[in-house]
Amino acid sequence: MKLLDCRGKHYREVNAMVEAWWNTGERKIILERINGQRYIGRTLSGSGYIEVRGTPGDDLGMFMDGATIRVKGNAQDGAGNTMNAGKIIVEGDARDITGLSMRGGKIWIKGSVGYRAGIHMKSYEDDYPIIVVGGTTGDFLGEYMAGGLILVLGLGLDKGCSPVGKFIASGMHGGTIFIRGKLTEKQVGKGIGIEEVSEEQLREINNYLEEYSGDLKINLPDFLPKDWMRVFPLTTRPYGRLYAY
């Protein structure tokens, strides 16, 4: 295990150190007193664990390819930006564009996220990105989404409130979003379907929920299908009819 006190250190120094350790085979690294350093854990390939104590800066885990990052605090914009594989666990909130263009891996957010979370996620065969948000999300959740899974749990929210904003899944053409709590058709983009969730569908996401609650050490309430809504694209060719050929 390696420990780095990051106070006053530029992100370039922190990331270079982490990469150097990683390349020598050190797979447990603790970053103490992180405060706004960007790109923590960027491009790290293979499994291993990085603990971030403090508030990391933008693009946490950018292009990451297998590592696990646990943030003991909040994350800023772009956590998991264009991430390929691995896991990011945030024990607080995250901000805008969490999981932008994610291609694989998992992002667990204990609290809430900002605007445009999960925008343009995509999946292919076994590469199946998943974002689970414990609290609420801002507008444009899952915009342009092309694949993968987003779960919004709406924990701690008053009954009858919606845990997501407006223009949900605008331009979505692949993947699925499950939202626990109120969701109306007015909140979703054009060409997007919403439906109630079946027992079977709930069972399908149960594994992910168990993994999420285990990683974050929280007890989830008993979920009932009727508490949930599922958001899905009505077409994989949203632009198919827009053009004259």
Place this chain on the structure above:
Amino acid sequence: MAKSLLFPEFKVVRDENRCIACQVCVRQCANDVHIYDEEDDQVYSQEETCVGCQRCVTLCPTRALEVTKKEAGMRPNANWSINHLRNLYKQAETGGVLLTGMGCSEDYPIYWDHLLLNASQVTNPSIDPLREPIEIKTFLGRKEEFLDTDWEEEPPVLKTQLAPQLELSVPIMFSAMSYGSISYNAFRSLAEAAQEIGTFCNSGEGGLHPDFYLFGGNIIVQVASGRFGVHPGYLRAAAAVEIKIGQGAKPGIGGHLPGEKVSPDVSRTRKIPVGSDAISPAPHHDIYSIEDLERLILAIKEATNYKKPVSVKIAAVHNVAAIASGVVRAGADIVAIDGIRGGTGAAPQVIRDNVGIPIELALAQVDERLRREGIRHRASLVIAGGIRSSSDIIKAIALGADAVYIGTAALVALGCHLCQKCYTGKCNWGIATQDPYLTKRLNPNIGKRRLVALLHAWSAEIKEMLGGMGVNALESLRGNREHLRAVGLSREEREILGVKAAGEGW
């Protein structure tokens, strides 16, 4: 259904005396223009679907075919052109946005054709490139403000750490064309030619097919708003990384590869399901400001350990000089600017033909602005959009470009006949298609040979022109507008170009 009011664009003329009903034309046409009638043992043509790509004409063994522009029989009207009428009929029938391919084909001024080059006479002897070396090698990347050298050492030692550079043996690179928009064989031709010549091709925004990682040393990979195929291995494999903000053919809008072209192989490269649209949104959703652009540039530099130049490609729009200044300040090592003539695999026609400005004006303004601000050395300028010949290139260099990207010209070298139907995925020349029946028409070995030949020919011409000016290195011409004179341009245009009128001396 009511009969379409659309009239054929092309006339197919078959010389019955020459036609031997061999059906080559039938097999070659993906648009089903030619039909063989077994009973009559004759080939007929239905010209409604002909796109004028000249594939059948070229391959007809007896030269029995001719495809010409069909003159519509309507009364000529200067306001309501045939193109306007066609588009009106088509949109009234489909209700759709008109798609097109290649670059803007409208009749806007082409400033290259109004610029003339200088040559030496008497006082400054010209150089014969056959006898004397002329250097056209080009380095792209950030140049240092000062070079700290230890002259005490023998030989002297350069102490300044130089920023990463791309080394080009010719000032010409192949523009971004994704695998997906063009075929495997077309991409392979470009990559192999770039490697043989010692220059670079560009992955476009479609990721990199596993076979092409071998050519990584000669590939600039793109990170675009769709982030297709972007992962650490992709960034590491490349010689440089280009952030695509805009494209000359469609400034301000995103792109989408229609589901028809998302074949199993393309889907693997892009990591999206077969047959679904591959959508590149208009903006990068992590870039809403110059500061955000800086963040992505730095992310890429972090991801590649500061060993690769990062390029930012923007479209030439009205405020391009200020935008380019911001891009340089954000840390781009190369700024690529794509003009209104820049090509595309698919764009709305209304955007392609009406948005953006000519690259010549944009280049002159950007170079001028960066010089005035004292930051020209911080990034190389690469321009793109309708470069047709070696003379366009040398004029671009004199206007201030470090190098050019060629896209359409390279495709024409591969056999493209500019039918502008790239978006249909039915390219009869095997270039802009994923249909295996069509793609095998382009042999990558022959394609590579033709591209290499083109670049050799242009290099020789560039050296001839440089020699004629009495200049023995391209570097000496860069941004030297005294070597240019304008004909047939207004004072305002000359001022924007920073070029004197023909007839004016020094």
